[in-house]
Amino acid sequence: MSRIALTDVARQAGVSTSTASRVLNKSQVTVPISEHTRTRVETAASELGYRPSAAARALRTGQTRTFGVLGNSPQAFWLWSEGNDFTSEMMRGMMQAAIEHSYHLTLLTGETAADRIPDFGMVDGILVLNRDLSETPHIAETLAGSGKPVLYLLDYPETQTCHALAPDDIAMGQLATQTLLQAGHQRIGFARTANWDGIFGRRERGWQQAMQVAGIETPATWSIEPDGAAAIDEENLTALVCANSHIARAIRKQVSAKVPADLSLLTLVHADTQGHPPADLAAVTFPLAEIVHTGADRLIRLIQGETIEPQKQLYTPQYTSGPTLKEHLS
Amino acid sequence: MSRIALTDVARQAGVSTSTASRVLNKSQVTVPISEHTRTRVETAASELGYRPSAAARALRTGQTRTFGVLGNSPQAFWLWSEGNDFTSEMMRGMMQAAIEHSYHLTLLTGETAADRIPDFGMVDGILVLNRDLSETPHIAETLAGSGKPVLYLLDYPETQTCHALAPDDIAMGQLATQTLLQAGHQRIGFARTANWDGIFGRRERGWQQAMQVAGIETPATWSIEPDGAAAIDEENLTALVCANSHIARAIRKQVSAKVPADLSLLTLVHADTQGHPPADLAAVTFPLAEIVHTGADRLIRLIQGETIEPQKQLYTPQYTSGPTLKEHLS
DNA sequence: CTGAAAGCGCTTACAG
DNA sequence: CTGAAAGCGCTTACAG
Incomplete structure (x- = not known):
């Protein structure tokens, strides 16, 4: 059996696809729909096991409700110099923002050779977690020309106006x-x-x-x-x-x-x-997780059309004492 | 300016969209194309900064070249009981397989309430990293009805025939x-x-x-x-x-x-x-990373239509001595 | 070697 | 309150 499309649901419910679409996308534009119709459509959808095609919806609306994450190399997602909990903190920050906005999060793979133009098609915006930016300036250029919101975390292009969150x-x-x-x-x-x-x-x-x-x-x-x-x-x-x-x-x-x-x-x-x-x-x-979380949140706001002035927001560091610091009486 | 589509490239190159498409998808079906045409199309594409729409391509081909990862709760991606390097090992295994096949990897968020039907539209298959399966059996049912390849890692439904890789x-x-x-x-x-x-x-x-x-x-x-x-x-x-x-x-x-x-x-x-x-x-x-890597690899093969008998593949454990083990002379 | 045309599955004005 | 129709941007038989 082939995929069950909205037309199948509409046919079974005896309504037009427009109506079926309206019923199944409850939250969007408020159009009044008769209770009878609503019930018929919902029943048909669940009987048929209808699942909307994200691809079709994305093509039509231009939104995927997914943002991409781009590291210097794919290894960025598991090899970080600070030790392993770096990965956890990163993931925590990104996922929490994603969840709050009901977004998915795609880890962009792609060649290590950063000059290859990445395939960004499927994401609405890009979070850049790249620590090699100064060595690969063309990445920033490519991204700027992608036509999608871009936000840099931790590292950022020094010479470009952009959205960035990083430690100072x-x-x-x-x-x-x-x-x-x-x-x-x-x-x-x-x-x-x-x-x-x-x-x-x-x-x-x-x-x-x-x-x-x-x-x-x-x-x-x-x-x-x-x-x-x-x-x-x-x-x-x-x-x-x-x-x-x-x-x-x-x-x-x-x-x-x-x-x-x-x-x-x-x-x-x-x-x-x-x-x-x-x-x-x-x-x-x-504060790594906080930076990543705030950054992902801001990226999503940008995707959703909020007007935010591009700026590099730097976080003030904190000192914590520890056993490797010793008074030195010279 | 609006999005640059393939039709724009074709027009600028003075060819049909069919031809433009063939040129820009070099690897696919081998159709001979004149060098002259090829050059014209490639020039036009780069001049215009053409970027294919992943959504349109996905709608047409039915493939996104992305697989999804589903944890018990979103926290699965950063809170794991074994300590933080668990996350790193997981990521490593998944990403490596993704890279080898040029797939992207989407972390599926969604409500903690697992009974909400997840929005799987945008992925070609699902890797399940869920440790609560025995407490939420309906997840397995929902997934089985999704029509997409599903592979379980670490935990698996006991009573269902399925693809699974886990420690024994x-x-x-x-x-x-x-x-x-x-x-x-x-x-x-x-x-x-x-x-x-x-x-x-x-x-x-x-x-x-x-x-x-x-x-x-x-x-x-x-x-x-x-x-x-x-x-x-x-x-x-x-x-x-x-x-x-x-x-x-x-x-x-x-x-x-x-x-x-x-x-x-x-x-x-x-x-x-x-x-x-x-x-x-x-x-x-x-071997966590190996299990995850092999599992992600197999999922992609399933997506690509390889016929693999569903089976639960269990890994034999190894013993390593350490300071907390002591001979006990009773 | 190249082009015209269909169609993937949706959403959304527009017209009732 | 509901429906007919256009169109998002591709790929791929099919026909030259």
């Missing part, structure tokens, strides 16, 4: 550095990997700025890689701001004897929904 | 129990919560069966809740099979002085992709 990365770097300065540290390094230059670059700039305000120079040798622990000794660093918790852990593994005896680690990291950063690290945090 | 829960309970028996334990309890009766029920049955084979009775008082540590003393239990790692941790927190001095804990849990169960627990594991 510069403020994160600054706050971490200021905290270490107040604890008496002077020789404070910054640990990051070379990738994710947008996010890590901003955090590093925050560190530099705070150091500069304190009148301390930051030679290039104070910016180290997670496997560059040798530089810590060479430069006599007493503290390190780590670009994320993964990096903090990698460094701690290398120099474990020194943490926190000789070396203070302060990591930049997301807070989980209970507001807790990793218990084993002193941290400056941003 | 009974074997898990048995293996854990046998391991404890061999270590010299006799008074072995089983710890679980009341919910998820399908999965936990099977695991519990495995424990019972292994005990029975060993000639040991299992009174109801030996089956305890995670907060029922008092029963451990009352019944002089020396070991506990825990239905999952979350439960194992809850129990350990209550009786920490005794683990593993007086009480051995053996937990049933998923292994991560590196094959590691939690390092702090002795465990009997199943």
